[in-house]
């Protein structure tokens with residue numbers, strides 16, 4: 001397994017197409033190729049991917065604003081799950097936050113997404129709030145998490 005900092009990678013079309021395919025596989029509100037490409041261009045983006053035999057298995061995306069970073073997406077293609085890919089991505093995300101003097105990271109997750117909740121809690125994210133019935137398709141609470149970056 002290899003980690004790539006997507007904001008610095010040369011093979012941008014490959015990254016955009018691979019991330020878009022995983023988006024479609026994992027999310028009903030998936031991002032288009034155009035919006036993924038736009039995020040790759042921004043200095044404030046934290047965008048990492050893990051490859052297995054040169055195939056993109058998963059990615060993490062967040063955005064820094066001042067001393068805060070919002071984790072928007074972490075996703076691993078189904079056939080690469082439960083092999084530690086998300087572990088690598090979370091470490092990349094936290095290292096990047098630290099390198100950019102981020103004090104706190106935030107995220108929001110569906111209350112029924114147990115794999116993601118376990119992952120976030122494993123890396124020290126603490127629950128800070130709930131938005132009742134926030135998500136649709138199907139309706140579900142959103143749980144807000146925060147991590148103090150030491």
Ligand SMILES: CC(C)(COP(=O)(O)OP(=O)(O)OC[C@H]1O[C@@H](n2cnc3c(N)ncnc32)[C@H](O)[C@@H]1OP(=O)(O)O)[C@@H](O)C(=O)NCCC(=O)NCCS
Nearest residue numbers: 026073074075076081082083084085086087115116118119
């Ligand atoms: C959540 C997700 C990213 C985990 O990816 P993964 O590569 O399979 O995770 P890893 O193998 O690296 O596991 C890391 C940790 O995640 C948690 N985890 C992963 N899969 C889990 C599962 N099925 N059940 C419970 N916990 C799980 C565990 O804490 C695990 O650590 P452990 O093995 O020490 O217990 C993956 O399931 C996924 O892509 N889900 C769909 C997209 C999504 O919902 N993303 C989050 C919202 S943006």
